[in-house]
Amino acid sequence: QQPVQSPQAVILREGEDAVINCSSSKALYSVHWYRQKHGEAPVFLMILLKGGEQKGHEKISASFNEKKQQSSLYLTASQLSYSGTYFCGTVTGGYQKVTFGTGTKLQVIP
């Protein structure tokens, strides 16, 4: 089942902060976050694992609430380069099948 992301879209001015949420109806093994710019491939940002381990870019922070089956991506002091669509992906099963959410469109303006 597809995770639900919120908000669907957000516009920020440079330097502002944003939070993108991802919620699943199933128990999660891990949550993945990716950013995709228009016409390009998704780029890995972060993975959060059950038990607390995280892997990802230093400038990105995220949280994973296993009990609530939710994750949040925190974008601070936004830059123009942060613009794009952010996808969360969830892994629930024994293998690494990632089910992606519908995405959050983020636009950072000067």
Place this chain on the structure above:
Amino acid sequence: DSGVTQTPKHLITATGQRVTLRCSPRSGDLSVYWYQQSLDQGLQFLIQYYNGEERAKGNILERFSAQQFPDLHSELNLSSLELGDSALYFCASSSGDRSAEQYFGPGTRLTVT
């Protein structure tokens, strides 16, 4: 550059035809994933292979099939193409471990006319 390669970059073909999309994973990665992304839509998981064997299947149509070869490259075959099959098709690779991130190739843009 993710290290994942996909060919061709663009493909234009007519309805009813068959095409093959090719993907080479990053060096050392054993797992390959195929995704379909229609215009301004999310990423729809199609299928996953691990070291030559099918590991997970998503919403893949019966007209679509895939395989992973001994050298670990993968091919996605799309047949009896319909207008609605027009989309970006991404391949991603990972080590296959449940805690591993996926790296996406640049995609193949398929246009069915």
